[in-house]
Amino acid sequence: MFGFGEDNVTLTMDKPQPVSRLDTTVQGLVGTGVERVDGPAKVSGRATYAAEYRIDDVAYGVLVGAGIGKGKVVSIDADAVKSLPGVIDVVTDYDTFIRVSQQGGETEAPTQGVRDVEYFGEIVAIVLGETYEAARDAALRLPIDYETEEGVFAFSMEAERDGDLPPNNTPAQSAQGDVEAAMAKAAVTIDATYTTPSQNSAAMEPHASLAMWGEDGSLTLYGAYQMPTSDAQQLADALGLSKSKVRIVSRYIGGGFGSKLGIAPESVAAAVAAKRLGRPVKAVMMRQQVFDATVRRSNTSQRMRLAATADGRLTAIGHETTASNLSTEDYFEPAGISTHFLYAGENRLISHDLVRVNWLLSGSMRAPGEAVGLLGLECAMDELAEALALDPIELRIRNDPGRDPEKDVPFSSRALKEALRHGADHFGWDRRQAAGTRREGDWLVGMGVASAARANILMKGSAKVALDPDGTATVTSAMTDIGTGSYTILAQIAADMLGLPLDRVRVELGDTNHVPSGGSGGSWGAASSGSAVYLAAQALRAKLAKAMGVEEEELTLKDGQAIGANRQVALAELLDGKPIEAVGTIDKGAQEKLTTQASYGAHFAEVAVDVVTGEVRVRRMLGVFAAGRILNQQTARSQCLGGMTFGIGGALHEELMHDARTGKLVNRDLAEYHVPVNADVPDLEVIFLPERDIHANPIHAKGIGELGICGAGAAVANAIYNATGVRIRDFPITLDKLLPHLPAM
Structure with missing residues (x-):
């Protein structure tokens, strides 16, 4: 539904938006790898961060x-x-x-x-x-x-659950069919528990x-x-x-990563x-x-149950998560959030519970839910494939649902199968050997795969776009750039829509004196704020078309020129000394309920494990992703690379340790809380599949910031199993957990 005011336009996503003006603009900036417009300020030290403002007294x-x-x-x-x-x-x-x-x-x-x-x-x-x-x-x-x-400083995740399911936008529990009965009747079952520790966002800038x-x-x-x-x-x-x-x-x-x-x-x-x-x-x-x-990602205990027919068709999925938090807080780590829709299976149970402890508050950390939840689900799928003697990719493809298996609504767009197949071909999956059979000297080598999924979210937000008499544009919003590329993406959209060179668009963000925004988080930032800029610029195009005396569809804007009705006029001349501006506002609507919206992908990893020391080396990783229109190839790739690095950390390194006597964090700095460093990060490759999602927003983009972490750690864990034949279900997978199970020299 559109709503127009004198200088603003609002779109509520009640209906699909099959036509996007971005597909007919002629400059073609959106979708390319434009370098960050804020890059020079950052590398020269001219970008002012919170602690750097010079205030007297x-x-x-x-x-x-x-x-x-x-x-x-x-x-x-x-x-x-x-x-x-x-x-x-x-x-x-x-x-x-x-x-x-x-x-x-x-x-x-x-x-x-x-x-x-x-x-x-x-x-x-x-x-x-x-x-x-x-x-x-x-x-x-x-x-x-x-x-x-x-206080409660040491505890059992299973014995001390409070049974009080907390209120949250994500349902804490959902059930369909009878998982117990399906497990009893299935040809093959998996019933395993995966544990993940507390983690810290470890952002470079302190609060x-x-x-x-x-x-x-x-x-x-x-x-x-x-x-x-x-x-x-x-x-x-x-x-x-x-x-x-x-x-x-x-x-x-x-x-920020949520903190x-x-x-x-x-x-x-x-x-x-x-x-x-x-x-x-x-x-x-x-x-x-x-x-x-500040905030930690909760530790979790996840009981995964899978039941399948002999030919690998899932008949049941159970994903029961216990997390921890303070007695005063309702937030829980929604580890089962993607399990709701990732695979088929008529019998389903997804639940979340809390243990009340006197540890630091737990809350959102990058990809809350999926980052740790897909460690459980995707490792369990790998175990099921092994039990069925079925290729892990084939198992996932056989259980790709045509509709949301719980809501019975269509997917807005879904390219999981394409990502798995394309990635397998590109990565050389056909060279993968049976678990524990490939050895190079002291190194055991293996490959792993995992699906990636991250729910797409639209947040209400606004942006103002102003065209000044000199033909330059200014975009303003309370939207933020947390290192993801917001300044650049919004400039690209405004430049393409208004036919301006990129250096004639100025973007001002992160100030509540500007129009309100949903900000950056949950991977909604680029698509939500980008849609607001798109709508404001669309309104300005209508004004420019009226000034040219043509219909908006007949107007071409390029290189600061307006072209239509067999004439070409510079924007500065067309404005005739009068600035124009408009505010665009995007808001969620019926499409959120009528479709299931998510971004998808597939991770592939190759690892080597030293049989003498238990050391794990990730040799290479590939991520293949489909997230609607990719607004900027370079910033999107950077986000996925960062997410995949997060995945390596979750699989191999990251673990907050609490003193069992006081709950105090004992590894509370970047010297002892181990995040991946350059030596840990191998050759990472990212591929984007072409896609548009007309149900998501008018620019057809979906969230990508957190997609790269979703499933990445599971691909590493599955590769470790393929290399060694050893399944570690307690993350991170450190050498002390591997060593007792490795073969002798």
């Missing part, structure tokens, strides 16, 4: 975390450090400090009050100094007395906020946040302000401290505090 704040895992703060002796050189104040305002960060998109104030400590490292104070060093010194010395209580108050009682906060529009509402509610009084500026973000979806402790702490001091306050988390007090 700024005070420095250092956060203080609780030194117990469960209990109460009895007293904080602020006077003991106020006399130290350069120390200004200590703020311990229990009624205002944010206790835990919320998930992105929330509009209610986060839970508050830090007198009660729920986990080790929970922020209880902020120390303010004239220099960062003075504040840090005082923060380390700040005396705090606690009353400790018994940071710089808060300053205006004379009118308004707050401006320069922060590292992925969703400024909803984050401003959270911050306003936390501080008891109207949203109109809060401005968040987040122009550049050095990675910056909602506001984190330093934002409210900086704002409260700035209010008290009457001067700006900058609070930047130390790396250890980022680990201690």
Whole structure:
């Protein structure tokens, strides 16, 4: 449904959009590998991140975390450090400090009050100094007395489930048919449990906020946040302000991966401290505090049950997940989110449960659900293929459903089979040998495959496009660029739609003074904000066509020229000194329920395992993906490469370790929390299959940012099995787990 105002256009996705103007523009920028327009600013240091704004008279704040895992703060002796050189104040305002960060998109104030400590490292104070060093010194010395209580720090994922299925946009449980009966009757079954540990987003940029108050009682906060529009509402509610009084500026973000979806402790702490001091306050988390007090991906225990006929037709799928979180939180890791629709099977059970623990809050981390859920599902599919003596790719293709097996609605577009087949041909899958049979000296070599799927999401958002009298365009929105390429993609869309060279389009993002946006997260950013820019530019095209005296379909815009009715006019001349602008807004509609929308792909990995040391080397990986229209080949490829690297980390390296006595994270920096580095990342190749999705949005694109991680780790794990004949179900697959099972020299 379209809605027009004088200078805006709104599209609600109630119907398919079979015609896209991007298919008839003549410049052809969209879909090419345009280099990042923000690249020069970043590599030269001119891109300003949250902690880098130069504000006069700024005070420095250092956060203080609780030194117990469960209990109460009895007293904080602020006077003991106020006399130290350069120390200004200590703020311990229990009624205002944010206790835990919320998930992105929330509009209610986060839970508050830090007198009660729920986990080790929970922020209880902020120390303010004239220099960062003075504040840090005082923060380390700040005396705090606690009353400790018994907490849940070591636990059994199965024995201590609370049975209280939490509310969430994703159904916690769904059932269809009778899985137990199908398992009993099946020719072949798999019943295995896969476990994954807690993980940290480990973004390069630490969480940071710089808060300053205006004379009118308004707050401006320069922060590292992925969703400024909803984050401003959270911050306003936390501080008891109207949203109109809060401005968040987040122009550049050095990675978020979910940890910056909602506001984190330093934002409210900086704002409260700035209010008290009457001067700006900058609070930047130390790396250890980022680990201690932002958000973790939950650990999971996933029971996978598969039942199949002798010829490999699935008759049942069971995916039962237990995750963990604080007693005050409802979020759960939706590990079964893709299991709902990835494969056929008439009997289905997908459930999620929680164990309540005194560990750091768990929340969204890149590809929440699929990143760990496909480790379970895709490894179980590999085990089923082995039990059936069937090629793993053939098993997946035989169980590719024609319609959503639970909702009984069509897929908006689905190219999983094509991705599997194309990848198999390109990767040389026909050279794969039986498990444990290929050896090169001390190295056992094998190949693995896994499907990739990531639900497509459309988020309501707006963008303003303005054409100035000189024929240049400006795109503005509260949308953010978290390193994914938003600045470039939005410039490409505006340039193509308006027939402008790319250097005549300016993009301004990450400011809540601009029109609202859903921000970056959930792989919805490019398609949602890109659709908003498309709609605004379409409205401007209509105005330009009217000025030319032609129908919009008869207007050609190219190289800053308007062409129609046998004449060619420069845009600057056509505007005649008068700027024009329009706001485009995209919103979800009936298509979300009438179709199942997702991006798909296939991962292929080749690994070598040293029989002496158990060391695993990933030799090469291939990802084949279909995600609607690819808006920028270069930025999309970079996203997939990053996701595949995430997958390597999940399979082989990443694991947060909690002290069983206090819940404290013991590997809380990038020296001891191991993420893949250059030596771990082999030859990675990405291939995009041509696709359009007319049900998703008017630009026919689907989310791709998180698709690259979905299934990537499972392909590595399956390759390790093929190399060694050893199946490890407890991730990450470290050498100590492999060594006892490897063959003798």
